[in-house]
Amino acid sequence: MSAVPLSSPVVAAFPNIQWDALGSLRLTAQETALLRMAETNPIDYTLADSRDASMYARVLLKLLAEAAAAGAGTGEVSTYVDKCTDEQAMHALDVDPLGVVTHYALTKLNEIISTLSLGQSGVTVASVFYVGKDGVLVDQWKALLRILNKGGKGDVFAQKSASVSLGKILIASCPSKRMNTTAAEAKARAVSYASAIEPMEALVAWIVSQLKNATGSLVGLCIPALVVLMDAYESRVIFSKAGGIKYMARQLASATKQSSASSDNNKKFGQGSVQQLYELTFSMWVLTYELNTSYPIRADFAKEGVPVQALCELIAAAPREKVIRVALSALRNLATCSADEDAAPAGAPRHDGKFFLDEMIGNGLMKSISLLRERQFTDPDIVDDIDTLYKLLTINYKEMSRWEVYKNEVENGHLQWGSTHTEAFFKENARMFEGPDGDFHILKVLITLLSSKDEEVVAIACYDIGEFVRFYPNGRAIVKRLGAKELVMPLIESENPELQRHALQCVSKIMVQNWEYVK
Numbered sequence: 001m002s003a004v005p006l007s008s009p010v011v012a013a014f015p016n017i018q019w020d021a022l023g024s025l026r027l028t029a030q031e032t033a034l035l036r037m038a039e040t041n042p043i044d045y046t047l048a049d050s051r052d053a054s055m056y057a058r059v060l061l062k063l064l065a066e067a068a069a070a071g072a073g074t075g076e077v078s079t080y081v082d083k084c085t086d087e088q089a090m091h092a093l094d095v096d097p098l099g100v101v102t103h104y105a106l107t108k109l110n111e112i113i114s115t116l117s118l119g120q121s122g123v124t125v126a127s128v129f130y131v132g133k134d135g136v137l138v139d140q141w142k143a144l145l146r147i148l149n150k151g152g153k154g155d156v157f158a159q160k161s162a163s164v165s166l167g168k169i170l171i172a173s174c175p176s177k178r179m180n181t182t183a184a185e186a187k188a189r190a191v192s193y194a195s196a197i198e199p200m201e202a203l204v205a206w207i208v209s210q211l212k213n214a215t216g217s218l219v220g221l222c223i224p225a226l227v228v229l230m231d232a233y234e235s236r237v238i239f240s241k242a243g244g245i246k247y248m249a250r251q252l253a254s255a256t257k258q259s260s261a262s263s264d265n266n267k268k269f270g271q272g273s274v275q276q277l278y279e280l281t282f283s284m285w286v287l288t289y290e291l292n293t294s295y296p297i298r299a300d301f302a303k304e305g306v307p308v309q310a311l312c313e314l315i316a317a318a319p320r321e322k323v324i325r326v327a328l329s330a331l332r333n334l335a336t337c338s339a340d341e342d343a344a345p346a347g348a349p350r351h352d353g354k355f356f357l358d359e360m361i362g363n364g365l366m367k368s369i370s371l372l373r374e375r376q377f378t379d380p381d382i383v384d385d386i387d388t389l390y391k392l393l394t395i396n397y398k399e400m401s402r403w404e405v406y407k408n409e410v411e412n413g414h415l416q417w418g419s420t421h422t423e424a425f426f427k428e429n430a431r432m433f434e435g436p437d438g439d440f441h442i443l444k445v446l447i448t449l450l451s452s453k454d455e456e457v458v459a460i461a462c463y464d465i466g467e468f469v470r471f472y473p474n475g476r477a478i479v480k481r482l483g484a485k486e487l488v489m490p491l492i493e494s495e496n497p498e499l500q501r502h503a504l505q506c507v508s509k510i511m512v513q514n515w516e517y518v519k
Contacts, residue, residue, distance in 0.1 A: 145162075
């Protein structure tokens with residue numbers, strides 16, 4: 001996946017930076033000369049020799065470190081988001097020169113990494129940033145991490161650019177990325193992956209923290225770096241071990257709901273939100289390719305049901321085609337995954353394709369897939385994924401008992417009117433609510449759904465609780481003890497007439513001994 005290029009809002013000021021006047025950067029005469037030479041020569045010339053390229057990169061990292069030590073990152077430039085006019089950029093250079101220098105150094109680092117990634121000169125990212133006979137990561141990498149750990153909103157361009165650059169530098173050391181290197185090249189250019197592990201864990205920790213705590217557009221700070229890390233097996237595993245899958249899924253679900261909440265269907269998926277949805281879904285899709293060989297990653301996708309729920313809600317929201325494509329592919333990988341190669345430890349639950357298909361059915365994916373089958377897609381991969389998922393869901397649904405279907409609905413919080421919400425169903429299955437441990441787990445979950453923000457889910461929960469009271473011996477006392485009555489009572493005053501009706505009937509069933517005579 002090609003990354004969207006990052007551009008500093010003060011780029012117009014870069015040619016006017018006066019290095020001699022910036023004593024706080026503590027540049028030597030040789031370093032200043034190198035910066036000026038790099039400005040006058042084409043980038044390919046500067047990077048033609050790995051030693052020269054490494055020296056130039058380390059000078060840029062030194063600029064970041066010295067600028068930060070002198071207070072950069074809190075001045076006027078850090079507040080800029082949109083591209084400045086030439087006049088505004090020159091004003092920024094006057095009032096916040098160290099902020100401009102930070103943007104300059106990050107821009108040049110990105111340019112170095114992008115140029116080297118093309119692989120046209122024989123000089124690589126690894127040969128520039130991993131030095132010495134053992135190929136150890138240059139110590140100056142910490143300057144990039146400091147930019148990320150400033151706290152608060154920080155400098156949007158600086159944080160995005162620093163995290164992407166650091167991610168690209170780190171994955172250059174990953175063995176999985178160097179598999180195509182010849183033996184002679186590997187010997188001549190040793191690269192120590194071990195020296196990159198701790199920095200990679202630090203970058204992943206920052207990304208996971210952003211996914212866990214950030215909201216709205218601030219989440220976008222870490223997504224470009226997340227996409228970069230998805231390009232190597234080793235960084236994917238580190239991300240998963242840090243709990244990233246769950247928080248990424250929560251952000252995906254949140255972004256889907258925010259976009260779907262718009263009253264304007266034509267604008268509910270704006271370009272920014274679509275790109276964010278796509279990059280989150282793309283990252284989720286890439287991780288599903290590790291399902292067959294990693295029990296921990298399967299367990300993370302099964303945790304709390306959040307990842308599957310997020311993908312199913314995304315399909316139901318039906319955003320643009322590029323998002324649907326990767327979401328369907330991720331769901332297909334989940335539906336067809338095997339638990340045989342890296343089996344679960346003894347006593348641990350088995351998470352395989354059938355497990356995830358059950359979750360998909362509980363999240364109402366069958367209805368969404370049926371609707372997608374009616375749409376005309378030109379991409380044959382989308383059509384194939386829809387057909388495959390439809391067949392697998394249909395087969396799995398037929399093999400499930402009606403109670404299993406209902407149980408999945410409740411546990412996933414996706415109640416939909418149908419045959420499992422009828423008098424006949426509760427007559428037949430009221431005893432099943434006891435559960436294997438006699439703790440009425442499903443009833444307890446059903447009661448929590450009375451607090452759902454989805455009014456249809458709340459209305460169905462009211463109906464189901466009332467029917468349990470009718471058909472389970474002493475059901476009235478059980479739901480009272482579990483606090484259902486207190487949650488249903490306020491719903492009688494709901495402005496939604498359908499919810500109000502079901503809440504009133506539920507309370508009546510709880511309070512009246514012979515409901516059928518009242519009915």
